[in-house]
Amino acid sequence: MVHSKLPNIGVSIFSVMSQLANEHNAINLSQGFPDFQVSGKLIDLVSKYMRDGHNQYAPMQGVMKLREVIAEKTGALYSHKVDPEKEITITSGATQALFTAISAFVNEDDEVIVFEPAYDSYVPVIKLNGGRPVYVQLKPPYYEIDWSEVQKLITARTKMIIINTPHNPTGSIFTAHDLEKLEKITNGSNILVLSDEVYEHILFDGYEHQSVARFPKLAEKSIIISSFGKTFHATGWKMGYCIAPENLTHEFRKIHQFVVYAANTPVQYAIAEFLEDEKNYKQLNAFYQEKRDTFVNLMKGSKFKVRPSQGTYFQLLDYSGITDEKDTDFAERLTKEIGVASIPVSVFYHEKIDHKVLRFCFAKSNETLEAAAEKLHKL
Ligand code: PMP
Numbered sequence: 001m002v003h004s005k006l007p008n009i010g011v012s013i014f015s016v017m018s019q020l021a022n023e024h025n026a027i028n029l030s031q032g033f034p035d036f037q038v039s040g041k042l043i044d045l046v047s048k049y050m051r052d053g054h055n056q057y058a059p060m061q062g063v064m065k066l067r068e069v070i071a072e073k074t075g076a077l078y079s080h081k082v083d084p085e086k087e088i089t090i091t092s093g094a095t096q097a098l099f100t101a102i103s104a105f106v107n108e109d110d111e112v113i114v115f116e117p118a119y120d121s122y123v124p125v126i127k128l129n130g131g132r133p134v135y136v137q138l139k140p141p142y143y144e145i146d147w148s149e150v151q152k153l154i155t156a157r158t159k160m161i162i163i164n165t166p167h168n169p170t171g172s173i174f175t176a177h178d179l180e181k182l183e184k185i186t187n188g189s190n191i192l193v194l195s196d197e198v199y200e201h202i203l204f205d206g207y208e209h210q211s212v213a214r215f216p217k218l219a220e221k222s223i224i225i226s227s228f229g230k231t232f233h234a235t236g237w238k239m240g241y242c243i244a245p246e247n248l249t250h251e252f253r254k255i256h257q258f259v260v261y262a263a264n265t266p267v268q269y270a271i272a273e274f275l276e277d278e279k280n281y282k283q284l285n286a287f288y289q290e291k292r293d294t295f296v297n298l299m300k301g302s303k304f305k306v307r308p309s310q311g312t313y314f315q316l317l318d319y320s321g322i323t324d325e326k327d328t329d330f331a332e333r334l335t336k337e338i339g340v341a342s343i344p345v346s347v348f349y350h351e352k353i354d355h356k357v358l359r360f361c362f363a364k365s366n367e368t369l370e371a372a373a374e375k376l377h378k379l
């Protein structure tokens with residue numbers, strides 16, 4: 001008999017729904033990944049660096065040139081000065097960075113505040129490390145945080161607060177007011193903030209990304225995680241990074257070196273060069289806003305109700321006007337019978353709260369979105 005370390009954790013919903021979509025030949029708007037090509041220029045750069053012989057281990061912390069460009073970008077966008085030598089680590093995707101950060105700081109019986117619905121890679125790692133998740137629910141339809149509720153949950157055991165803006169799965173974003181509240185709550189404490197900012201370049205309607213990096217007192221206690229997978233349409237490359245003050249980075253790297261040691265070398269060199277041209281990430285807001293608008297317009301006249309999406313490449317649709325089936329059952333039926341796969345949002349709650357909403361990924365060609373909408377209109 002194997003003694004499971006995670007007895008209540010099943011297979012990730014992203015694997016489950018993508019597999020179901022494939023089995024039933026459904027349009028896959030479930031797992032979040034774009035169906036657009038990576039820029040030809042970026043691909044050429046990877047191939048150039050491979051041919052030039054950059055094929056052995058990168059430095060454990062990451063290629064210096066890439067860390068320097070990230071430091072410049074963080075300074076320019078968020079007015080936060082970061083030392084590339086001591087405060088940035090390149091990781092094999094944000095998932096690895098999140099695992100590493102939680103493992104580095106969460107000890108037995110530590111409490112970690114998690115907002116629900118929560119992206120699925122936080123809680124299992126908290127539990128693996130003997131920590132205890134403390135849940136706070138975001139308030140629909142805008143999925144906002146009641147900070148007075150958070151304040152009440154802070155105890156002497158609170159080690160970390162995990163935030164995610166723009167937010168997966170809801171598409172909500174933090175305002176400056178949210179970060180001011182967070183700063184106030186954590187001020188003078190030893191609480192760390194783990195800030196998942198993988199969608200930092202995907203915000204709509206003129207909103208600006210509120211990185212914890214913009215708030216000096218918060219930045220002192222924050223571990224920022226981002227991912228090039230989202231920014232460069234390259235989720236399969238598994239390339240991300242972590243920005244944290246020197247004392248936190250020191251501990252982060254102790255774990256990082258034994259999880260992966262170093263991330264992919266030629267891709268790091270290529271991204272370093274590509275990232276120098278800010279156009280390569282600054283055009284993303286407009287690009288995805290158009291996708292969101294296309295999908296929302298296509299859904300007009302259907303029985304689905306559109307929830308607000310201010311960032312990420314996800315759109316929540318409320319189906320309470322169609323059926324009162326459980327969201328997991330409805331998502332399965334939608335895949336098998338209608339031919340469109342989505343993600344049921346209840347899976348992101350520890351108590352499987354079902355608000356009758358499904359998450360759809362609109363990072364797809366217009367033809368794919370049109371074909372999906374046509375099917376969804378049949379309901
Ligand atoms: N955090 C969030 C909120 C995400 O949506 C994702 C991926 N979709 C990740 C982390 C993981 O990113 P990566 O693919 O770089 O591991």
Ligand code: GLN
Nearest residue numbers: 014015030031032033168
């Ligand atoms: N983050 C992506 C999503 O939310 C999926 C990542 C994964 O498959 N683990 O859909």
